[in-house]
Amino acid sequence: AAMAAERALAVATCTAPVNIAVIKYWGKRDTDLILPINSSLSVTLHQDQLKTTTTAAASRDFTEDRLWLNGKEADVGHPRVQACLREVRRLARKRRGGSEDTAALSLSYKVHIASENNFPTAAGLASSAAGYACLVSALARLYGVQEELSEVARRGSGSACRSMFGGFVQWQRGERPDGTDSLALQVAPETHWPELRVLILVVSGEKKPVGSTAGMQTSVDTSPLLKHRAEVVVPERLAQMMQHIRERDFEAFGQLAMRDSNQFHATCLDTFPPIFYLTDLSRHIIALAHRYNAHHGHTKVAYTFDAGPNAVIFALADTVAEFVEVLRRSFPPTTNGDGFVRGLPVGSAALSPELVAAVVTEPLPGAVQYILHTQPGPGPQLVDDPSQHLLGEDGLPRSRA
Numbered sequence: 440a441a442m443a444a445e446r447a448l449a450v451a452t453c454t455a456p457v458n459i460a461v462i463k464y465w466g467k468r469d470t471d472l473i474l475p476i477n478s479s480l481s482v483t484l485h486q487d488q489l490k491t492t493t494t495a496a497a498s499r500d501f502t503e504d505r506l507w508l509n510g511k512e513a514d515v516g517h518p519r520v521q522a523c524l525r526e527v528r529r530l531a532r533k534r535r536g537g538s539e540d541t542a543a544l545s546l547s548y549k550v551h552i553a554s555e556n557n558f559p560t561a562a563g564l565a566s567s568a569a570g571y572a573c574l575v576s577a578l579a580r581l582y583g584v585q586e587e588l589s590e591v592a593r594r595g596s597g598s599a600c601r602s603m604f605g606g607f608v609q610w611q612r613g614e615r616p617d618g619t620d621s622l623a624l625q626v627a628p629e630t631h632w633p634e635l636r637v638l639i640l641v642v643s644g645e646k647k648p649v650g651s652t653a654g655m656q657t658s659v660d661t662s663p664l665l666k667h668r669a670e671v672v673v674p675e676r677l678a679q680m681m682q683h684i685r686e687r688d689f690e691a692f693g694q695l696a697m698r699d700s701n702q703f704h705a706t707c708l709d710t711f712p713p714i715f716y717l718t719d720l721s722r723h724i725i726a727l728a729h730r731y732n733a734h735h736g737h738t739k740v741a742y743t744f745d746a747g748p749n750a751v752i753f754a755l756a757d758t759v760a761e762f763v764e765v766l767r768r769s770f771p772p773t774t775n776g777d778g779f780v781r782g783l784p785v786g787s788a789a790l791s792p793e794l795v796a797a798v799v800t801e802p803l804p805g806a807v808q809y810i811l812h813t814q815p816g817p818g819p820q821l822v823d824d825p826s827q828h829l830l831g832e833d834g835l836p837r838s839r840a
Contacts, residue, residue: 448834450496451580452822457480457564458490458601459637461743461830462680463703464610466659466669470651472618473597476659476675477669478557479610481601483629484637485816491569492822493554494829495577501549505572507836508554508570515552522594522692523575524550528628530591531582552577553829553836564639564749572602576819585702588622605629605685605817607773609677619735629815632687634803636759636783638765639811640750642720649714651746657710664709668702685815689755692740696753697728700743707746718748720806727798729753731762734797760788765798766810773805782812799815 464479497547504524506515514520529547535543541582554573558564575592579585593600593610601608606629649657654835658665676699676806683692707714717725721744740762741753754762763785772779790799824830 443837448496448498448832449548449581449827450830451577452494452828453493453576453580453604454486454490454492454821454822455572455576455819456486456816457484457485457558457569457604458598458608459568459743459746460598460601461692461746461753462596462673462677462699463745465655465703465706466559467655470616470656472621473593474621475610475612477673478612479598479601479673480626480680481598481608482601482637482675482815483605483608483634483818485629485813486820487816488811488813489556489558489564489569489748491554491566491573492827493552493573493577495550495552495574496582496828496830496834497544497548497550497581498659499545499548500836501551501760501834504549504551506552506554509556510836519537519571519595523571524578526591526594527575527578527582527584530579530584530586534584534586537666545548545717546582550578550581550659551830551834557830564641566829567596568602569600571599572819575599575603575820587622590619590621593618593621593623603818606631606815609681615803626681627684628780629817631816632684633788634687635689635815636754636756637813637815638752638754638763639813640724640765640807641746641808641811641825642718642750643808648716649746654707654710654714654746656713657714660710661711662706665706668706672702673752689728689741689753690738692755693738696743697739701827704744716746716748717744720803721748721750723803723806724750725792726766727800728791730798730800731765734794744789760786761790761794762808763812764788764790765794765806768795768799770807771802771804772807772809778809779807780810780812783814785812 458481460481462480466476468474468476496637497760506513572592589600601610604625607626610623664732701704728740732738
């Protein structure tokens with residue numbers, strides 16, 4: 440029996456969510472430890488619509504660490520992957536107090552890791568945040584580590600630390616040079632604001648013109664506006680945003696989210712040479728949101744854009760059907776429109792001629808690939824069902840039927 444147990448695979452599978460920042464993170468003060476120049480605040484999205492699943496397995500029979508992303512073998516030697524592996528193993532060693540517990544998984548065993556997204560990786564949907572949060576969750580489970588893990592996830596991707604919690608999450612800038620106080624805290628759980636909805640407008644599956652990692656450091660080096668933002672603007676906005684969330688004040692939440700998104704993109708423009716993440720289409724969507732809100736006389740929808748052209752729109756549940764119909768008229772799907780709205784169901788809505796005249800100006804057919812309707816959701820989850828493991832008994836990726 441002992442022999443069989445020796446040969447057996449130790450395996451753990453977790454899922455983790457994407458998050459969308461409403462007070463943006465842009466700029467590191469330490470590129471190795473991934474310490475930010477300002478705190479940030481995000482909304483964790485529901486894993487029913489967007490999630491990464493990761494299986495981590497260890498065995499004495501493995502000869503090397505290996506990694507597969509969406510079925511293809513990838514570089515396990517990537518410095519950020521290695522940082523996460525190293526940190527989780529360090530916590531496991533610390534937890535065991537240096538004593539090699541025979542029941543515990545040997546830290547010398549090599550690991551195999553397989554990770555899959557249920558959404559297109561290149562669609563600019565913050566896959567690194569979900570990916571590293573998931574990697575750290577699965578490794579922590581594998582090694583029996585239960586410590587503060589957002590600090591470890593941060594070493595993979597800064598925004599990943601925010602995906603370690605559900606609902607509304609703050610990534611504290613921290614003060615210490617070693618980064619031990621730069622971690623994520625939940626501001627409110629996903630159940631706190633049940634009416635909040637999120638629409639993701641996927642406009643293109645193209646890769647960003649300038650990756651976030653390189654882009655933000657150019658901004659740190661060249662943008663005086665970014666320095667002012669980090670030191671003066673964000674601390675005040677962060678406190679305001681937490682209050683708006685606590686009070687479920689959509690009007691104030693939405694306005695501040697839009698202002699912060701616009702300022703983030705202004706710092707990109709203030710970078711030298713300038714970085715353009717917003718496209719003509721992004722600007723078209725921004726103008727549409729403002730026309731829609733103006734027509735209603737208050738903030739019913741709020742946009743935010745990350746380092747890419749996809750729009751994220753926040754709205755309350757009672758606004759979704761009407762605004763999706765506005766989007767359908769403004770960006771008519773070129774196909775029969777079956778897959779145009781995905782995710783949570785959206786009701787139908789009739790638009791008044793006044794609204795159409797005031798809000799829908801010149802339609803741009805086919806400009807938006809599809810709309811994903813989702814809502815705030817929980818943090819990383821353990822997958823108990825062994826049939827859901829991405830690695831088979833042999834420690835290799837299962838062929839996905």
